[in-house]
Each structure stands twice: as structure tokens, then as C-alpha cells.
Amino acid sequence: MEKINLKDYAENFEDTYNDIQETFPKEVLPQAIICKFSSNEYIVRFDEDIQYLFFLLDGRAKIYIVHENGKRALIQFLKKNDFIGDLSLIEVEKNLKDVVAINECTCLAIPLASSREHLLNDKLFLYNLSRYLGDKLLKRTDHYTAMQDYEFKNRLARYILQIENDGFFQEKHTETAEYVGVSYRHLLYTLNQFHEEGLLEKRGRKYFIINKEKLERLSSKRD
């Protein structure tokens, strides 16, 4: 992890810095720094205290919950403008999560010890935080209730459409399996099935969507 002075960062990324100034009360910024994490680096570990509230400025990361039985579930992908440590800030978190950078991640890091009080006394920040948490709650609920009410091929179709890029589905299968909550083996079975049914085509190790309509039908219906 590499630390950068916020001032130095601000000079090179004016637009992002403006966003930051609108999101956080000005009292906390003097203490904030920029942290850069490299791919696969842990931003937060489930068994260590968290010292900062992070705000993701660039890059992608993923949150895992670690269970006592050793299994872990990928519960969310993080992107620009997501918080890390929001639940620790408001002190409701009991079990921390693992947060791992997927590619290089640039984060604003606000020290909790010195800034908590400022943050929790800022009306606008609290309002935004509520909305952020509410939105997260809804998305997570949708994700998980879908697991319960749709069978896997429907959920997979949905996920592919959601994360597809230029018609290509190129997520790591290991990660996909953890996120959609099935075994790696079964994911491959279903991907093959999609292939045989003429929904996807394999190009190198990526899959290309060749029948988007059918995929869309599958994603929202039974079938």
C-alpha cells in the first residue's frame, strides 16, 4: 500500500477532488490521505481493526464475509464512490469483512479516530450516508432474495447481463461462482448449457453473448 499526500493528489485530479469536497465535511479533509492498493492486496482484513473510512476513487474491489465454518461468500463488488468501513464508522459492525482490491485501487482514507465526530455531526454527510446505506440494503436484498426465488440459470443470466462489457462476459469464473453462490463445478455446467442452447459462444477464454434476447428472457422469468 502506497500513501500519497492529498494535496499532491488534488493537483493531478481536480475533478475527483471537487467530488470529495462535496461529499465530506471540510474539517476532515486536512487529516485525510490517499492510499493506493495494488491488485489482490487486502484493503481490510476481517480479523484486524479498521483505522480509516475509505472512499473508493478509482479501481474495483470485492467484499467477502468470512464464516466460522471456513467458507466465505463474496457479498459485493465495490466501484468508484463506494465506501469501505461505513458500518464501522457508525459502530454497528460486529464482524468485519475482508475487502480485497481486484485491480489497482485509489482510496481516500479518513482516520476514524480523529474524524468520526465531525462526520457524524454533519447533516449533509449523514443524509448521504443514509441514502448510501439504504441503497446498499436494497441491492443486497435483491441479490440474495433472487438466490432464493430463482434457480441458478436465471440468476446467472441476470448476472451476465449486468456485468457484460461490449457483449463479452469475462469475469473470473472462480469469483463469479462465489458471488452467485454455487460451486465452481456447477457454474461450468451451466455455462456449457448456455453454450449448447446458443446463448453464449466461447472466444478464447471469454464468452460472447450471441442471443441477448433469449438471455434476457431467461434472466427475468422462470422457464
Place this chain on the structure above:
Amino acid sequence: MEKINLKDYAENFEDTYNDIQETFPKEVLPQAIICKFSSNEYIVRFDEDIQYLFFLLDGRAKIYIVHENGKRALIQFLKKNDFIGDLSLIEVEKNLKDVVAINECTCLAIPLASSREHLLNDKLFLYNLSRYLGDKLLKRTDHYTAMQDYEFKNRLARYILQIENDGFFQEKHTETAEYVGVSYRHLLYTLNQFHEEGLLEKRGRKYFIINKEKLERLSSKRD
């Protein structure tokens, strides 16, 4: 649904009224009323606009999410001091949920139209709302990730211990099945299995826990 004047209610339930005054900014209370819902009555319907922010003062209710494929999932049980309509208040909700009273429910009802602005400008209320949402997010995540990482008998053991009363498990099987996310049929299989393994005993139509330790072991481990 029966409406009661807040003043009248306050006279009979002083303690609860004190709680209310601490939870909500005083500007909104003059417009608030008390609503009583009877057992199985809908407090909110997924296809109708919500006009009030409700705060549950007494009784139990349950939230369902309704999916396009017709299935619905019980996502949360509500009890005293839970909000209903919190996500609509902050306007992040897209798909409403069904909320159904389990027994008689008494709610404080605050009209959204006239009170939204007051609520969202009150620092203390926003702080409490954030904590409430954060806590809800954590609990819901735990519930659902457990579905993914533990097999059903573990989850059922956990649920029984969580909701047991004086050693009796007496929830409706239909509701339990919807909440823990398995078919009614499979729930019965597993309950019978617990019976055969000497964990539960059937008394009338309730189950009585006769080996709590073993149930606890089952609830947190593989096995």
C-alpha cells in the same frame, strides 16, 4: 385499520410516548397518528404507494419481497421499534414490499408528504436512521450469506435457537419455510430428522428442545 389520536394514545402509554419523543423531531408529532392493524392485515402493499413512515410500537409483522415470477420471500420479521417505510422516506426504494401484521400491531404513522423535510433535516434523527439502516444491512447480510455457506440443517438449528421461547419452537411451519428459504416439504423432512436424532420432541403441534447443546453445535458448525 383503526386510527387513534396520538394525544389519546399518549395518555394511556406514557412510557412509549416518551420513547417516541426521543426518536422523532418534535415538529412532526402534531401530524402523526396511531394506527392499529389486526392480525394478517396488510400494513403496506407492494403495488401501492406508501403515505406514512410507520414506527412499530407493539406487535409483530413480516416483510415480503414479491418477485416477478410470482414467488415471494419473507425477508424480515419486524418487532417493537422497527421502521416501516424507512427506505421510501429517503427515496431509494424502487420496488415496494408487502408488510403484513402477524398479530395486532400498533404503529406510529407519520405522513411522509408533510414531514419528510423535517425528518431529513434533523441531525439526531439522521444519525439514528443511519445506525438503524446499517444494523438492518448487517443482519440481513448475515441471514442471507448463511443460506449460502451453510446447509439447511445448520441454518434451521440456528433459527430455532434464535426464535425459541421457553424451550419451545412454535413458529408456523409455512412461515419458517418462507423465511429460511426451503420448501415446506423439506422443512418437514428436516424437522423429522431432528426428532429422530433426539434434538426435538413433538408436543402437540409444537416442538420442544430436548438437546440444546447438540442443536447449538449444529447451528454453528458443519457436521
Place this chain on the structure above:
DNA sequence: ATAATAATAGGAGATATCTCATATTGAGGT
């Protein structure tokens, strides 16, 4: 009180999904 509806209960068979084993290929570190 009686009909109607919801909850409990269990049988039989189908299948979605898992576990374990094994081989091949790709990427990161020194």
C-alpha cells in the same frame, strides 16, 4: 354452526447442485 381456507403431514420420484478427483493452462515472483 358450518362452510371455506390455511396449516400440518407425509409418499414418491425427479433434478439441481455438491463433493472429490484429476489434468491442463495461465500468471506472478525471484
Place this chain on the structure above:
DNA sequence: ACCTCAATATGAGATATCTCCTATTATTAT
């Protein structure tokens, strides 16, 4: 460039869980 570890791929067999059916009790509503 070489080694190691992670990711991809697939087979075979086991099982957790589902769907559909049919009775028998409770509850609720008229």
C-alpha cells in the same frame, strides 16, 4: 526462465432439495 500457485476444465457419483399429490386437522369468516 523457471517454479509455484491460481484458474480453467471435465468426469463420476452422491445427496440435498424440489415438485406434485393426497389426507387430515385447525382457523377464520359468513
